[in-house]
Amino acid sequence: MEKLAELKALVEAAEKEGQAFYEKNNNAAGTRFRNALQQIKALATELRKDVTDKKNAGK
Structure with a gap:
């Protein structure tokens, strides 16, 4: 379950970076968004x- 919590945290971080990229043209x-997606x-x-x-x- 520890890895699942880590996955959730990565998704939240990616969401923030994605918003900054798409909405603020940052x-x-x-770059951080792509890195988070790879992770x-x-x-x-x-x-x-x-x-x-x-x-x-x-089995």
């Missing part, structure tokens, strides 16, 4: 692997 926020992708992939491993361990 190019630096766009979300990596953590989601890691979570998927953990779920699969745990599911298959029961």
Whole structure:
């Protein structure tokens, strides 16, 4: 559940940066937004692997 909380925090941070990029035309926020999205992708992939491993361990 710790990783899920981390994922939620990353999504919240990405949302703030996305708003700054799209609404305020802040190019630096766009870079931070892309970075946050990449971190979300990596953590989601890691979570998927953990779920699969745990599911298959029961078999």
